[in-house]
Amino acid sequence: MFFLTYLRRELRRRMRQAIFIALGLAIGIGLVITVMGASAGVKTAQAKVLRALYGIGTDVTVTTKPKPPSGRPTTGHANATGPGGGPGHATVCLNGKCYTSGTIDTLVSGDHGALSAATATKIAKLHHVSAAAGGLLLTDNRIVLPNTSSSQLQPPTSTSVDGTDISHPRLGPLSNASLTKGRTFTNHDKNKNVAVVDASYATAHKLTLGAGVTIANTKFTVVGIVTQPQASSPPQVYIPLERAQALATDPATGKAMTSQINTVYVSAGSAADIGAVQKEIQHLLPQATVTSSSDLASEITGSAASAAKLAGALGKWLAVLVLIAAFAVASLLTMAAVARRVPEFGTLKALGWRSGRIVSQVLGESVVTGILGGALGVGLGFAGVAIIDKIAPKLSATVPSAAGGGGLQTQVAGPGGASGPVTGAGPAASHATIAVPMSASVTVTAIVLAVLLAVAGGLLAGSFGGWRAARLRPAAALTRVA
Amino acid sequence: MDITYGTVPPAENTVYRLAGVSKIYRKGGREILAVRDLDLDIKAGEWLAVQGKTGHGKTTLLQLLGGLDRPTKGRVEFGGTDLAKATESQVRSVRASSFGFIFQTFNLVPTLTAAENAEAALIPLGISHANRRMRVTAALDSVGLGDRAQHLPAELSGGQQQRVAIARALVKEPRVLLADEPTGNLDEDTRDEIIALLDTLWRERGLTLILVTHDSAIARRAQRIGVMSRGRLSIREDTRA
16 A cells, blocks of 8 residues: 555656656557567468468478470470461461461460379378368460461460369368359369359459350359459369369370379368478478478568568567667666665665565556556557558569469461460469558557566666665665765 | 753663774775774663764764664674674664654655655554554654644645654654754754754653754753764763753
8 A cells, every 4th residue: 555655656756757768668669569560461461372372271282393295295385386387377286286277275284293193192191181182273275376367366365273172172272262153162063064263254254153164175164253362363263173184284294184183282280280291291202392381471572571571670670679778768767766766765774664665666666657658559559550551552472373384385486487485474474473452450469568568668677776776775875865 | 842851761771882883984995984993882761962073973873873884893782682793684673663763854755745754664564554544643643743644745844844754753662763963954943843842752752862963052951962073982971960
């Protein structure tokens, strides 16, 4: 009771100084919360990108490098080679066969090599693995050759296609999608020509439920339309894995990819098991590329990555420096206040007060000041995060595309005999740059940290002052009065 | 206020025994002998006035008697305990229970009321809040400040502040009252009031009063006067006779 009365009166007497110290701590703590909020926002944005790449439940993906194409011109990337055909029709040669008219529509595996479908089953049996599903990330390349020599050769088009393992709806790119129309796949769709399409693709191609979409010269009926998070670079068309395997061509062999996959999506037993899962898979498949979310995060470039680095490095150190400065100022001011109160503490010692009691009085005052600074700091932190939310531009993230290349790079001999590459656009690129909305938020961790920092700041400042008060000899303190 | 000089309280028991006490301060490489080879017995209930010029060791002697400082050599026995050798905790305990201090500059905590300042002296004794309140009220009444209990020091006159300091010294019912120039900052009328109050309390409570003063008129009211000169003490007995 007496302790609190004394504390309250003393703080009231030194209100301006207490507010000054509290404000200093508040700025430091507010900055820490803001940096943590911004950092969390950038991480969330990155996580959105990563989730969109491989799905919510996927912790690890397994791929292999593609084998070089076989000797004959069955080019893995469906490279169609124009012989420079001279005047007349454009000529495109593919897999050893040359075309001068009609439509060439091929479904090929991209940057990833083929794996046996049994690989997913083997991985699923590993100790730390919760589930594993195979998938085929493919690109459908389409070239329409002009019927007449006078017609212009249109650039080829590419569509990213995901062969989805219907029996594992929680793994793979489709697991992250939200259904907006129709339905998703059921077990009855395994061998049916049904497709789920991305909403953006559907809009661009005016596709509605029941409409047809052609993949590898096969017409698929659209049964569902989905959206992926804004930050993602999703496949444009999803078809059942079995149908993809039947229609796709492995560029390395030029044969259909029956019973083959090119990506395995793996879910670990727990977040702590991800490292162990990576090791187990690497042991099982020494040639495979085993990638975790954190590996992918390191591959992200663009302003999202820069912002992450900024928040992680500069922001963190700035916050630490401001905090150190605030703590130092608080400690110095508290020591100065104790110096002014030497006669008071000397008198209390003469009255028989223990040094510990005097120290706890000083500490109590500092901790209350610190808590006040902490409360103000949390408010400043919320304000800082709100400002970041308002003014932060959209971040861009350049990520390794899930479709994994496979874009059509076609060398076409034009009617005039000139020959030059015509490159497919969009998903064919192995890297995609996407806009990532950044939404900073104050986390419970940040608030808890703020309170701890505030108390620590108060204790630190008070302990310096208290230490000085404890060292006072009563006679010396009272001499100061005289 | 009428001042009467009654019978001197019985002073058979020795409360202080100082033997061969010296105190040396070191300042800027120089040694200052504040108290030298001092031998002194003080009886319980005695009033000893200490006079002397500034810087001749009066306050140092008072601090040694009050356990606020330790001698460089010699013994300062209080009630059988050598304050020179006792642990800090033991000395602090003796200070808390047995000594009341009155200072020239009052030394009140400016943020606490008169009652709270007096209460501060009871905190080390670990007594209950209700008991503390009761004793504080009685102490303030005894110095005539019962109606000023909730006033801050800044709201009181110099004389009233010194009365609060006296109440703070008395509230713990000490065996010894150590007063260092208690009237040094007061005008003449207030000085007389304070001295009369101390005289009354000394007589009524059987306190041992050790009072440092420059004022010979005040010193003459004591039973003995000690004069400090260059760290040495010479005693003049029974000044009231």
